[in-house]
Amino acid sequence: MIVLGLETSCDETAAAVVRLNTDEGADGRGEILSNRILSQIEMHRPFGGIVPEVAARAHLECVDAIVQGAMDDAGLGYDQLDAVAATGGPGLIGGVIVGVMMAKAIARARSIPFIAVNHLEGHALTARLTQGVEFPYLLLLVSGGHSQLLAVRGVGDYVRLGTTIDDAVGEAFDKTAKMLGLGYPGGPPIEAAAKLGNAKRFALPRPLKGKPGCHFSFSGLKAAVKRALDALPPGDLQPQDINDMAASFQAAVAEVIGDRTRRAIHLFRDLCPQGRSLVVAGGVAANTALRDTLQAVAAAEGLTLAAPPLALCTDNGAMIAWAGIERLRLGLTDGLDFAPRPRWPLDPDAPKATGAGIKA
Ligand code: KG4
Ligand code: ZN
Numbered sequence: 001m002i003v004l005g006l007e008t009s010c011d012e013t014a015a016a017v018v019r020l021n022t023d024e025g026a027d028g029r030g031e032i033l034s035n036r037i038l039s040q041i042e043m044h045r046p047f048g049g050i051v052p053e054v055a056a057r058a059h060l061e062c063v064d065a066i067v068q069g070a071m072d073d074a075g076l077g078y079d080q081l082d083a084v085a086a087t088g089g090p091g092l093i094g095g096v097i098v099g100v101m102m103a104k105a106i107a108r109a110r111s112i113p114f115i116a117v118n119h120l121e122g123h124a125l126t127a128r129l130t131q132g133v134e135f136p137y138l139l140l141l142v143s144g145g146h147s148q149l150l151a152v153r154g155v156g157d158y159v160r161l162g163t164t165i166d167d168a169v170g171e172a173f174d175k176t177a178k179m180l181g182l183g184y185p186g187g188p189p190i191e192a193a194a195k196l197g198n199a200k201r202f203a204l205p206r207p208l209k210g211k212p213g214c215h216f217s218f219s220g221l222k223a224a225v226k227r228a229l230d231a232l233p234p235g236d237l238q239p240q241d242i243n244d245m246a247a248s249f250q251a252a253v254a255e256v257i258g259d260r261t262r263r264a265i266h267l268f269r270d271l272c273p274q275g276r277s278l279v280v281a282g283g284v285a286a287n288t289a290l291r292d293t294l295q296a297v298a299a300a301e302g303l304t305l306a307a308p309p310l311a312l313c314t315d316n317g318a319m320i321a322w323a324g325i326e327r328l329r330l331g332l333t334d335g336l337d338f339a340p341r342p343r344w345p346l347d348p349d350a351p352k353a354t355g356a357g358i359k360a
Contacts, residue, residue: 001325001328002081003081005084005117005317007087007122007316007319007320009096010315011040014317017032017073018031018321018324019031020329027132029132035073037315038062038066040054052092055095056094056097059098083324085321086100086116090342093340120346121346122323124281126313127307130309131306131308134276135154138152138303139158139280140264141282142284144170144284146164147168147169150346151268158347163350164218165215169257173186173187176190176249179226190246190249193247194247197240197244197248202225203248204224205220206259209260221252221256250290258294
């Protein structure tokens with residue numbers, strides 16, 4: 001089974017070809033035959049964030065070449081594909097439309113199934129592509145737009161245990177980096193600066209740590225970073241201030257995520273007693289300090305941590321192609337009338353998360 005996957009929901013134009021590996025001993029994992037990613041980061045850098053209109057136009061300009069490149073790298077013709085999948089949402093709608101239209105056109109021209117993949121499901125299932133992790137598992141999804149803890153019971157079967165009541169964790173990394181003059185996206189430079197800094201220099205809060213449930217909150221942390229920076233002597237930030245703040249911020253984030261994840265493991269156990277794995281996914285999952293914390297939490301709770309390789313944590317086409325394979329195996333394909341979705345929760349029944357009853 002071979003599927004082409006397109007990802008255009010944010011600031012990467014990506015396409016990949018993945019094959020379901022049915023060899024003996026392959027544990028039903030996937031084999032990535034090609035994986036092309038074109039980042040638009042340089043285009044958005046002057047704005048300190050993603051400009052949706054700029055992103056949509058850039059996707060439109062290069063999607064043909066990226067898809068053709070992925071097919072060439074895989075050494076395949078379109079007639080060898082079993083299906084074509086594209087991110088159908090959630091995300092910046094202009095970009096999503098570009099990927100969906102491209103995939104629909106290929107599906108139509110070649111008479112193969114089209115599959116609309118939920119971007120979050122792409123992240124959620126990546127550990128099955130790379131490590132063959134079995135259902136059910138607890139998923140910590142931490143990206144630029146999402147911070148969620150979900151019980152993953154099967155393809156399309158998610159129970160949201162926790163989410164953020166304000167900012168996403170990646171957003172907190174990006175905004176803190178901006179305050180420190182580290183540029184966009186903020187995660188990688190904060191991680192690099194933190195290695196040189198003193199995490200005890202700034203006493204930052206640990207929002208919601210120890211509170212019931214497993215929701216997250218990051219806006220207070222961001223505000224505390226600003227207050228601490230404002231309290232420094234006037235003048236330019238010194239490299240040591242930047243490194244110490246990056247380290248203090250990253251330590252606070254890792255500590256809260258560790259605490260929330262530990263609580264989520266307890267909820268997950270009640271829901272899925274046979275679950276054995278904690279899976280981390282999304283761009284922030286590339287953070288090594290966070291991975292170390294999660295490793296310790298998982299070990300203490302008797303779970304195995306499965307973290308995809310760093311390059312498959314941030315947005316890519318392989319995760320969409322793989323989610324396409326998972327859906328195709330179950331006969332879950334979509335019509336060419338599928339309408340791109342700016343919002344598309346994995347667990348539509350989850351109530352809106354608020355701070356009521358937790359913050360006090
Ligand atoms: O999953 P992703 O590529 O795109 C979304 O779907 O949001 O995640 C991007 C986010 C950005 O906020 C970026 O700053 C963050 O992931 N990120 C990191 C690291 N690498 C990327 N955050 C912390 N540490 C990193 N090493
Ligand atoms: Zn993503």
